Structures are given as C-alpha cells and as structure tokens.
Amino acid sequence: MSSHDNRATLLIVDDEPINIAVLSDILKHQYRILVARDGAQALARAGGNVIPDLVLLDIMMPDMDGLEVCRQLKSNPATADIPVIFVTAMSQDVDESAGFAAGAVDYVTKPVRPAIVLARVKAQLELQWHRKQLAEQNQTLDRLVRERTAEVANTQQVTILAMATLAETRDNETGNHIRRTQFYVKALAEQLRRQGEYPELTDDNIELLYRSAPLHDIGKVGIPDSILLKPGKLDEQEFEIMKTHAELGGAAIEEAEKALGDSETSFLRYARQIAHCHHEKWDGSGYPQGLAGEAIPLAGRLMALADVYDALISKRVYKAPFSHEQAKELLIKGRAQHFDPAVVDAFLAIETTFVEIAARYSDSETAQ
Incomplete structure (x- = not known):
C-alpha cells in the first residue's frame, strides 16, 4: 500500500473465507482492507501497527464469538474507540441488545447488499470523524483555557508584586x-x-x-x-x-x-x-x-x-x-x-x- 494512501482502513472478521471475499469486493475500491479469520487474529490485527478505522465483525465464530471480540476491543484503551458493525445471517436468532451492550454501533445482515454495506460503513466513519474532530477541539479548548488561566494568574501576581514594591519603597x-x-x-x-x-x-x-x-x-x-x-x-x-x-x-x-x-x-x-x-x-x-x-x-x-x-x-x-x-x-x-x-x-x-x-x-x- 502507498504511504500516501489516505483512505480509511477496515478490518473484516469472519471465519468463512467466502464472506470475507464478498465484503472485500464491495469495500476495497473505497477503503484499505485488513482481514482476520477468528477472534484472536482480529484482536491482534486491531491492536497492530495499523489500527483500523472500523471493524466489520461476524457474530457466530468458533472459539471466540463476535460479542466477546467486541467486548475485548472495547476494554482495551488502544482499540476502544474503533466503531464495530456486527455482520449476522438473517436466519440467525441474534439478540441485538446484547450486541449494542457489547459496544457495537450497527448491524448488517447476510446476505449483504452492497448499497447497504457501503452506506452503513460511510455513516459510521463520518460519525467517527466528527467525534475525533470534537475531541481535538475540546483538547484545544482545554489547552487555551489552561494557558489563559495561567496568563491571568501571572497578571494577578505581577499586579500585586508591583503594588507591594511600591509600598515597600515608601x-x-x-x-x-x-x-x-x-x-x-x-x-x-x-x-x-x-x-x-x-x-x-x-x-x-x-x-x-x-x-x-x-x-x-x-x-x-x-x-x-x-x-x-x-x-x-x-x-x-x-x-x-x-x-x-x-x-x-x-x-x-x-x-x-x-x-x-x-x-x-x-x-x-x-x-x-x-x-x-x-x-x-x-x-x-x-x-x-x-x-x-x-x-x-x-x-x-x-x-x-x-x-x-x-x-x-x-x-x-x-x-x-x-x-x-x-x-x-x-x-x-x-x-x-x-x-x-x-x-x-x-x-x-x-x-x-x-x-x-x-x-x-x-x-x-x-x-x-
């Protein structure tokens, strides 16, 4: 990948290669793609050198299901802010409230429809961008407030010192x-x-x-x-x-x-x-x-x-x-x-x- 590629990075997690291939084909033209075949590999990739901007996560996987993967992502400060979209088969009986409780932001059902996947991914990435912008603005505001507070305190100290020096001279x-x-x-x-x-x-x-x-x-x-x-x-x-x-x-x-x-x-x-x-x-x-x-x-x-x-x-x-x-x-x-x-x-x-x-x-x- 080019070091100048500014596209968002998606991590697709599914134990079925065909499902990974379908999602990759839909998304690869607009996003950089990382893949993982199980929960352990997903956690390793998410915490690796290239932290994904969003995770598309299958719920039904052996050893470690998607709910547990999501919970572990959210419990790690390095990956806690990555939005997670669950991908589940329409035939599966899924408790959506459990998914949201684990930290997911949305669901996509299989068989996936390209327009739906693209729209959901785009919406969550835009929300994430706005969240980051707001966090950066808050940090800037906090810094400006600290600087202004220090400036005011310094002005107060200099004012009192100047007045005290005047008193001392007399x-x-x-x-x-x-x-x-x-x-x-x-x-x-x-x-x-x-x-x-x-x-x-x-x-x-x-x-x-x-x-x-x-x-x-x-x-x-x-x-x-x-x-x-x-x-x-x-x-x-x-x-x-x-x-x-x-x-x-x-x-x-x-x-x-x-x-x-x-x-x-x-x-x-x-x-x-x-x-x-x-x-x-x-x-x-x-x-x-x-x-x-x-x-x-x-x-x-x-x-x-x-x-x-x-x-x-x-x-x-x-x-x-x-x-x-x-x-x-x-x-x-x-x-x-x-x-x-x-x-x-x-x-x-x-x-x-x-x-x-x-x-x-x-x-x-x-x-x-």
Whole structure:
C-alpha cells in the first residue's frame, strides 16, 4: 500500500473465507482492507501497527464469538474507540441488545447488499470523524483555557508584586518584614483550615492571602515623609495621621477593583481587606471603622496577629526587640480583645513555625 494512501482502513472478521471475499469486493475500491479469520487474529490485527478505522465483525465464530471480540476491543484503551458493525445471517436468532451492550454501533445482515454495506460503513466513519474532530477541539479548548488561566494568574501576581514594591519603597520597615508577615498569614490560614469551619480557606484562596499580605501597608504611600520616616516615636497628632494609612490603602485597592468589576470576586479582595482592616480589633476598639468580632474580614484578622507579632520581635528606634516568649505572652493577653481567639489558638498550635519563619527571614537587627 502507498504511504500516501489516505483512505480509511477496515478490518473484516469472519471465519468463512467466502464472506470475507464478498465484503472485500464491495469495500476495497473505497477503503484499505485488513482481514482476520477468528477472534484472536482480529484482536491482534486491531491492536497492530495499523489500527483500523472500523471493524466489520461476524457474530457466530468458533472459539471466540463476535460479542466477546467486541467486548475485548472495547476494554482495551488502544482499540476502544474503533466503531464495530456486527455482520449476522438473517436466519440467525441474534439478540441485538446484547450486541449494542457489547459496544457495537450497527448491524448488517447476510446476505449483504452492497448499497447497504457501503452506506452503513460511510455513516459510521463520518460519525467517527466528527467525534475525533470534537475531541481535538475540546483538547484545544482545554489547552487555551489552561494557558489563559495561567496568563491571568501571572497578571494577578505581577499586579500585586508591583503594588507591594511600591509600598515597600515608601516604608521604613524592611523587606523581610513583608516576607515574614506573608508567611505568617499563610501558616495561620493553613492551621485554621485544619481546625475546620473555614470553607473559604481553599488552596487558591490561601495562595491569594499569601500574595496579598505584602500590601497591608500600601496606604503608607499617602503618609508624609516627616511622619513616615520620623526616627522616633510619633506624637498623638502624628499617630492620628499615620492611622489613616489603613483607610488610604483600602480605598486605593477598591478603586483598582472597580476597574475589574465585582469586588467580591476580585483577586484583590483579600488585599483590600488586609490593607483596610489589619488594625481592627476583635473587641471593636481598632481602626479605621471600629469593627468587632467576625464583622472584621478573616483576612484582616489573620494579618492583625501576623503584623503585631512581627513588630514585637523586631527592633525599632523606640524599642528593643521582644523574644518569642514575650511576644507570645502579649498575643495571649490580647486574645478576644485585640485578636480573634481562633487565630490566637492557631498561632499557639504552630508557634514553632513562626519561630522558624522569623529565623529564615531575619533582619540583622531582628531578635531570634
């Protein structure tokens, strides 16, 4: 056969040579023909180097009948998609439902009529072609969706990174503070998920929380240098101005969300919640809104503990670094006052992880 022969290949299976000859004569002008004299030979040919596009299969054969051959073809992934047309004598009492249950797509009765055989074969090959086209289109669509999803995720990551870099350039705290707090937030979220009752903490949402945590102080870009970079403790009036960074940060991210559409499904929703709410307190004494309890978004409650812990163990111009044990004592004291009790419990369950994160991303002036 020519290597350029693009005709479909048919496998004719029958234990009677005359029947093979009759079908071959009808079909050989339009199709390439393979033949098999029994079930075992049929299975070998179907799984060989040239996989047939369709099988014409006699039902009544010795050793292995056509029903069993069909079942075995359909159970093998390499041949399962090959359409099978059963060929049966009109005098035979055949249970057609058994044939369809075995995986056949059609029946042709003997003595065969050329026009019927050609029409049935052509119809099934066209159906098979359309099935393959649809499968290929689905594969292409799946690939495009995966590529688009990866592109969107990359765009989201770059957007958050760009915003975080902007925040970092205006903040007198170190980049390692940003890295530590985002790992604290991720560790707390994973522990809360283990504790249960937090269906929103899926893998994707925890990843978004992790990426968004560096934006907690983005509002500081709106704070005057004289206050933001002051080498000492702020006075009362300066502190009031500094406190506005939470509202400024939340508002800035909200404006970005409006351009994206629904803020409740925006990938920036956690960034907005973190920036706006990380200074809220469980008892309602925080700022900027004085939210209390679960009215504070979970993202803000997680960031509140992470931010305070890191501030406590870090050296500032106005204070020495606290030890982990001192910081832990103050967090416990703030349970149900400053902090969500469940978040404090999560911290206590994984406090060694916090110590490890602090050590891994330490500043030269950070206590261990």
